[in-house]
Amino acid sequence: MQLTWDPPVADGQYVAESAWERAVLDECPFHAGGGCGATGHGSYARVHPAGARVARFWCPVERASISLLPAFLAARLPGTLDELEAVLDVVEQAASVVEAAEVARPADDAHAVTSISAMRWVRRRLGPLRAALLALVTLLPALAGCRPTLGALRARLGVTRVLVTLRSLAKEHLHSLSPPLGLRARAAR
């Protein structure tokens, strides 16, 4: 089970201040009334940003771990929501996805060495992200009638960082939205 968490430090200080060490689980997501004895269970490393860790807790009754993903990080993808937003911005402004892939693709992504793989790189990240934006303009009354683009959402919300804003506005919907914005778990088999 993954939950989002607002660290008590600026996003850029999360790693430097080891903010995950101070994470507190306000309430067990399985036992809202408490009493289950959910307790700290260490942390796990994220590949990117380098040095970042995610706090983890353990509920002994549910026999499940609970991780507190800092709200500015993408779910199940490396990197931050701001980084993904920058890529989506380029795509929205680019004439074609291929052109966007060549502009937005990080030079150090060894897997994205050709235009085709770069295009796949962009699509893999942005397909679920666009689906989440489309779902949110339907789910959130504040976004009713808004087009599901960053430009339109920025204007409607009056913010520059759309994805981190939506993470916080859509807290109760995150488990029904796909990663990297939402926290929906993989389908059970």
Ligand SMILES: [Zn+2]
């Ligand atoms: Zn519990």
